[in-house]
Amino acid sequence: MRFLHTSDWHIGRTFHGADLLAEQEAVLGHLADLVAAEAIDAVLVAGDIYDRAVPSAEAVRVATSALSRIRQAGAQLVITPGNHDSAPRLGAFAEFAAAGGLHLRSTIAGLAEPVLLADEHGPVACYGIPYLEPEPARHALGVLGARGHTGVLTEAMRRVRADLETRPEGTRSVVLAHAFVTGGAPSESERPIAVGGVEQVPGAVFDGVDYVALGHLHGPQTLAEHLRYSGSPLAYSFSESKQRKSAWLVDLDAGGLAEVRRHELPVPRRLGHLRGELADLLSEPEFAEWIEYYLSVTVTDRVRPVDAMRKLRERFPYAVHLEWQPAGGDAGSALKYAEAVKGRPDIEIARNFLGDCRGAPPNEREERLILDALSAAGIGVDR
Numbered sequence: 001m002r003f004l005h006t007s008d009w010h011i012g013r014t015f016h017g018a019d020l021l022a023e024q025e026a027v028l029g030h031l032a033d034l035v036a037a038e039a040i041d042a043v044l045v046a047g048d049i050y051d052r053a054v055p056s057a058e059a060v061r062v063a064t065s066a067l068s069r070i071r072q073a074g075a076q077l078v079i080t081p082g083n084h085d086s087a088p089r090l091g092a093f094a095e096f097a098a099a100g101g102l103h104l105r106s107t108i109a110g111l112a113e114p115v116l117l118a119d120e121h122g123p124v125a126c127y128g129i130p131y132l133e134p135e136p137a138r139h140a141l142g143v144l145g146a147r148g149h150t151g152v153l154t155e156a157m158r159r160v161r162a163d164l165e166t167r168p169e170g171t172r173s174v175v176l177a178h179a180f181v182t183g184g185a186p187s188e189s190e191r192p193i194a195v196g197g198v199e200q201v202p203g204a205v206f207d208g209v210d211y212v213a214l215g216h217l218h219g220p221q222t223l224a225e226h227l228r229y230s231g232s233p234l235a236y237s238f239s240e241s242k243q244r245k246s247a248w249l250v251d252l253d254a255g256g257l258a259e260v261r262r263h264e265l266p267v268p269r270r271l272g273h274l275r276g277e278l279a280d281l282l283s284e285p286e287f288a289e290w291i292e293y294y295l296s297v298t299v300t301d302r303v304r305p306v307d308a309m310r311k312l313r314e315r316f317p318y319a320v321h322l323e324w325q326p327a328g329g330d331a332g333s334a335l336k337y338a339e340a341v342k343g344r345p346d347i348e349i350a351r352n353f354l355g356d357c358r359g360a361p362p363n364e365r366e367e368r369l370i371l372d373a374l375s376a377a378g379i380g381v382d383r
Helices: 021-038 057-072 094-098 134-140 148-165 278-283 285-290 308-315 346-358 364-376
Strands: 002-006 042-046 076-080 102-104 115-119 122-129 172-178 211-215 221-224 227-229 246-253 256-264 271-276 294-299 319-324
Touching: 002 021, 002 211, 021 057, 021 246, 042 172, 042 211, 057 076, 076 115, 076 122, 076 172, 094 102, 102 122, 122 148, 134 148, 148 172, 172 246, 211 246, 271 278, 271 285, 278 294, 278 308, 294 308, 308 319, 346 364
Parallel strands: 002 042, 042 076, 076 102, 122 172, 172 211, 211 227, 271 294, 294 319
Antiparallel strands: 002 246, 115 122, 221 227, 246 256
């Protein structure tokens, strides 16, 4: 049996304010094409279908379209919610959806009730463990002494293994889980899940099954041969610009896990970093290749350029992030303002503040505006 392991679609997410629905629809459509090309039997989505608990109508449309295309390509789907999803909303109409090949495993009570698939070698039991918030999950699981994510996932996997023991001999097993497993490397775009205890979970918690499809961390990575993160299909922070987004093709034979192959996904729009003086960035031919990239730009002018982002977007329409780091300066250093302003007159504080922000002292017109503002506030100023 062949599975496709993916996760962390985050449909509806924006990238520094830029709408990503078109890019998300394109890369998820590629997954449907891959299902047909590789004769995949089931697609495993290990959490965070949506970026919000209450997704927009457009996000729901993109998700529905992607799931429909995957199903029409010939694969069944097994999905469990992540920490961004609303488990009750995602699991609505689960019994009806299962009849059409969409299996939603969204409840704590049902985490040990597998989706049963079969091939020429016999049955495969697919267990979906939804994201478990430690405090409510320990009550729902009846393990009040459980601590943090490790405690509740240990109980969840105990129930999975107990159910697996009741299955016919030779039944192979797959688990979907959304968690931060020890050894995984995070990116800047994941929401922390440390509420309720230490967030990391030892990989040994998942021992005893043939394959574990993990979600939550956005970079593809292998923690053990049977224990992997697929990562997100798109980059959601500039920290992911060097990651090669991918999905795992997982083959089970009669004896269990046979082979895992990595399939790199297309990149609808690449990410880039540019650095230099604004005039050079806007005029030099060497920067032309970056026009179609999502860009994080650092301008190094000695004086902060006025209206820099608007000017950048005239040449680079997908510039989404801007920083100013003057060459040879220390604009990023923290100021101890209580000490810096102690005993200084208000006019001097105002002048220095403007100078710190812009990298140059106020001009004559700005000086008059400062004096007028202080006067209007009833602050006496020695002109």
